[in-house]
Amino acid sequence: MNSPLLKVENLRKYFPIRGGVLQRVVNNVKAVDDVSFDIMAGEVVGLVGESGSGKTTVGRTLLRLEEATEGSVRFDGVDVMGLNHADLRSYRKNMQIIFQDPYASLNPREKVRDILTHPLRLHGIGTASEHDDRAAALLEKVGLSRDHLDRFPHEFSGGQRQRIGIARALAVEPQFIVADEPVSALDVSIQAQVINLLEDLKTDLKLTMLFIAHDLGVVEHICDRVIVMYLGRVMEIASVVDLYSRPNHPYTKALLSAVPIPSPGKRRDRIILKGDIPSPINPPSGCVFRTRCPLATDECAEVVPQLKSVGEGQTSACIHTT
């Protein structure tokens, strides 16, 4: 097997909580706690979880939009955490991000032309005369046209703005894209258009992508492999087929069974989890899922379960499953 394009090991991101007169650190929000995974070139990996699972923080930490508290991220063999400011810029040429909110992520004062050529200028790619053609080609690639170059973001609908956001991410021909909930702010009919676009781009450009989402239907459609997170930790990693047809971890099972099925009368035996997601400030000891887990025993409070192999390319962090 080839070496992975991205290798994440023991990643931790704690956000300090300050209190008292001296504003000392009194506690930490453990947003990401000991997360490890690989992404191979050409692979689209889904990162799923509910609010507070840390999935967005993982994405931001990989791009060093947040500085990790601990752990290592290697991209194409390069230690990303050790890069200085100048090297980081050229590194970011290889890694781009698509944001969730197409209303907040585009500068309202810039024309589409400037939004798309900005990254080219920043990274010194091509000449000014080439930029226009490049921007027009990008727009066509995402299903818009050259005529849109001189318009401002407010002249576009949400779906079109998200296409512009995707075109901007593609502008510097990155090797790797983090897509953070790219379709969750869109209406169903528009969401399908953008999913199809991403699927086409995945095939045409052989994109490597970390696809962060909470919608399990969308993730199944677009991803090759899936990482399931809960309260800052990885619960399970598997190929999309294995995860959806034979989920191993009790959390994955509950999560999948909670998804409403758009076919009337097809109600399944649902695993209803009790209670809320605990606070990441004081996560439960041992397995973080144990407070809502139907399989939990006293032992689960003692040890933090490690990811173990439960099948070909499938790992799960539960002491009760095999």
Added chain:
Amino acid sequence: MALEQLGPQKGAPLLEVRNLQTTFDLSKKLSVRAVDGVSFDVHAGETLAIVGESGSGKSVTSLSIMGLLPKGIGRVSAGSIKLHGQEITSRSDAEMREIRGKEIGIIFQEPMTSLNPVHTVGQQIAEMVIRHEKLSHQKARARAIEMLNLVGIPEPTTRVDNYPHEMSGGMRQRAMIAMALACEPRILIADEPTTALDVTIQAQMLELLDDLQRKLGMAIIFITHDLGVVAEVADRVVVMYAAQVVETASVEDIFNNPRMPYTAGLMNSIPRLGSSINKTKLKAIPGTVPALTSLPDGCRFNPRCAFVTDACRAALPPLETATESHQIRCTRWRELSLNERQAS
């Protein structure tokens, strides 16, 4: 087909909405019809889902029923809304306050829209029953505890003295439902009640609402854009597009036998579980929802419709009745066959 079929529709409807038109005056010169000629009935004990994308008018329809349109901007400009046969569109604010809570319970997406942060949850529920049912303070508190217990809040006798901020998000959601149902309203309007929730919490809420409906027998108007949720909760469905109803039918017919191309398009747009084994591409609806200020001529869906003809561009089709429970707004509904998903 016998017109007097018995079924879920028997008896006089609890709520009758007829040709409802709600206008928003955006400026002195510019007004838009956010709801344009909407009609439907709600019967006792049933769940009616109103579905649509942003700008379809589904939430404005519910605000019109509740009398909660923004003052000075939105107004019911035509049509009628009857509750137990009584017109409510012309009621005063004070009269509407009596109806809300007592006759119609309301839950919103964000519990803090309904809950007051400076009063305990118990006080807020008690206030509702004191106001509407003239109970004593002691009895009202007992009712509050009973309601908190009913919605599955643990230790209701202590939780009754909690302020909203002392509760978790899921518990607040439950407290809001307890408050909406405290006076046993006949109708509960739920406006995107689970949209902001995680799936595991959403599953808890849907189960709770289902359970409460069985215990209390109220009708639910469920406003949502999530078709998965619709399939789980609804008996009947109203599909809205650009301020109008485009199709109404039983939940089975909407999902298995949609007859308006927009509804069929929505069904094909949803990423369903199982796609990793059965690789198929989503069939997206091209284009975008038109702005209410620049609606196309004829059928409002025609610029995005795969079956469009000149007739569709010429005149707005009326909502036609195919069967007693199935209405369609499409010039070509008789000739089109759209139910290709039925095989699955």
